[in-house]
Amino acid sequence: MAQRWLLPALLLVGFGLAFAIPEYNLLNKYVQLVMMYVGINIILTVSLNLVNGYMGEFSLAHAGFMAVGAYTAALLTQKVLPVAAYPGLFPLAVLAGGLMAAVLGLIVAVPSFKVRGDYLAIITLAFLMIVKSVIENIDTIGGPRGIPGIKKLTTLPWVFFWTVFSIWVVRNFVYSKYGRGVLSIREDEIASDLMSVNTRRVKFLAFMVSSFFAGIAGALFAHLLQFISPRVFDIIKTTDVLIMVYLGGIASIGGSILGATVYTVLLELLRPSTVAAMLAWLPAVVFDPLNEYFIRHLGVWRMVIMPLLLVLVMLYWPRGIMGLREFRWFIPKRDLEAHHRQPAHGGNHGVAHGH
């Protein structure tokens, strides 16, 4: 089995690169920044996919959990932990952000026992708005002005570590006994109850894991952007993550990684400066007017192109790029073998059909 040592080896190389790139400036600062955003977006997308893809709910609260994680971690590094003297304390702050978000995840998990579908979606929306409104009304944490001057503690190795960790946890969760429970809730909650799946415990776990990683991503995001305010975490942020989930494909870890990467990179590629850098080989006669045109117009039009692309993807691939499919890599061996014996597992049943 050649694959046995392939994954650890790749991870080791990846980790080594994550350390080496910022240390020796192998790539320019902008590319490094984009890589960190890709990592954070992968964490957000994979964790939201657990609830929205695997469990078949429609949560809009992800930006709210992100805000909780971001504010918890930022307040810790600014006011409590002496991170200036001991930068090693930063992971504690990130962890605290994640745990705080996980605890608040219960606020959404408990109603989900009773309410499903569109109405649960509205409860998650209400949760998001309440989080934002509460932050806006507490003046000691900056109120609507937010927290400026957060230390830049998020580094490429940390983002790499948390990204790998979140993928590992979600992947193992999904293919565990509880993961089967999550899938069975999506297909038919009553039936899975009858088959003695403890749906409450499964929902608890799914919401807590999902919000935990949203909090982690928020904490990393805060220490990368160095400024947070309630406006950063509004419904538009949730929409971004939703787009990455459904672009990549529901119930697919590979799809989430792909969706987050494609969306983040594409948005960056459409920036005027990036396009200019890519076209720099053109002769000046052609390049200069083009560049001028892009600087003036591409900035706004790229935000028009992106949603249009999303709609086109949905029209031609309604399930997203990798919807309900998975890279062989993420599937455990026993499942692959079971797959060969009897095809159609998980099946092509409608996902999130009528409740």
Added chain:
Amino acid sequence: MSEGIVYWLQQTLNALQLGSIYALIALGYTMVYGILTMINFAHGDVFMIGAFFCFLAAVYLGLPFAPTLLLTMLGAALLGVAIERLAYKPLRHAPRVSAIITALGVGIFLENFTLALAPYPKNIPALLENITWDLGGVSLSSLQVIIILLSLGLMFVLDYVVHRTPVGMAMRAISWDKTFVPLMGVPLDLIISITFAIGAGLAGAAGTMYALAYPVIDPYMGIMVGWKAFISAVVGGIGNIRGAMIGAFILGGVEIMVTAFFPSTYRDFVAFTLLMLLILVRPYGILGKPRTQKV
């Protein structure tokens, strides 16, 4: 009249104005949901486009109020039908979530497309001569009267169309069943298009009135108003037309009263907490009926 009562009456009037704008938008959400069980998240942005149509008609064509309103409603209705035909119809048999995400995409597209064409907020000229009457301390403007009466009028017309005409009967039939009703000769696509046209037209009317009441418009104005209207529809019981109107007036009332008696930043907090509690107690809304779950 004592000062307290005057203040209450004044705020009630403001609540009626806000509630009637929410109601016009909420109707579009609830009608589309009733027929397609789909949340049309682009609807708030159709409202925003309505306000911009109003701006175009008033400034570039120099039209007075009535033609502006009609043109805006017509333009918004056409936009609604176009969105349905191009983006939602191909997804009618796809998973429900695909249609919702497409709607979100269409909404963001409309916002940013408008932003690309109109980067700065626009001022709407005063289309109506605004007279303010003083009724024992309560000030009542002619604009408020027009907004409230016009909205109520449109709602009565809609209620009549849905409950008393053949088209309305077809709409209700299709919301009941999409497989057999078309076999009885009801044109499915046409009725769905009419539903979108009516819903979007009402959103266009709401856009005009909003622009007249709060005369600075920008491409992102539809997001928050749209979500609030959506919440109104849910509070009333989504899919239920009369429920949407009641929900909108309740939400408008709560918002205005919270702002009147507490710091205005508590508005969203109170509104959304009430919403959350309501859904936990009565998940199907005020007028909605609990759907029996089949095993």
